[in-house]
Amino acid sequence: MSTSSSNNSTSHAIAHTRAWVDRAVIGLNLCPFAKAVQVKGQVRYVLCEAKDTAELLSALCDELDYLAKAEPTKTDTTLLIHPGVLNDFLDFNDFLEVADAAVAELGLEGVLQVASFHPQFQFADTAVDDLSNATNRSPYPTLHLIREASIDRAVAAFPEAEEIFEANIEKLESLGAEGWAALQAQCRRDAQNGQ
Template sequence: MNEDELLACEQTKQWLEEVVIRHDLCPFAALPFKVGRVGIYACFESSLIETSYFIRDEINRLFESDTEELETSLLVLSPNTISQFEMFLDFVDELNDGVEDSGLSDELQVVAFHPEFEFEGELKNARSHYTNRSPYPMIHLIRQESMAKAILAYGEDKTEDIPHRNIDFLESMDEQTFAQIRGYVELK
């Protein structure tokens, strides 16, 4: 990895620790992170084709690895390659189509994060967007088996409530704490 990619991985790790885990936005993230089973890999290639090859290789790495060593992967992508949010969503849709076409949809879940993530129908400055905002465009690869175990342990009803709980939490947060969260996402 080059220096920019190493910095992006470090900033992503800080965001994961200080935003996602610290504020319990994903109750499933703490344990695999604590025991070192979350891979954070960056690809700052200049083309979408090269980025697609990187993602394919990381999907292979995930499934070739034992779950006790690598349970989930965060793929940090170049903000210069996929900077516009709409373009990123199109790319993620194509990725999901590829996962389905390859027969992996029962084994792999793809979750998208982006610095400009916006939920359709929400105000541009809504805090709800920060449930899926990250310092870089990012693809989270999750093994369906791991997700099923986490849901079973956490409870299906509680799992379904996570997005609403997170939005309520962010909307009720004081300005100072929310500014800290924004600081991990809005890198300058």
């Protein structure tokens, strides 16, 4: 792959993920805390070109270290996008234990945590096509590195945080499968036009 081709695929994956954050996460208000950090430019988008879990783990550790040392007003959260590895959701889900172990090994428990987004995301006890799964369905496998302090502030600002999930289900059900597919297509178009 040429360098320009590699740069195009990198910028496309990041543009596609940004479009998903803007249109789905913020646009549908799936996470009421996302808009502020996106608008302030405090979301770090990193494309990891790992082809195996060892490379991904190394990149994850680097990003955990980076975020822990970064000034929160500059970088509040990181989306580590990794399209070349863990495309099977069950493998991805198993890797989350490795990610949590890395947080602990780096001494960052209580400081950072890792959340998960995946194109095939599926909550336990749901059908594959259940729209509730769309709340965590991103264009590419993505590890979301979050500051615990940011979560604490968000929970303080929105004490009924458990109601967010229920509201999200209602939004997605009212949108329907066709509406969700149209939104995903718009994200792809936004990414193509953004390059």
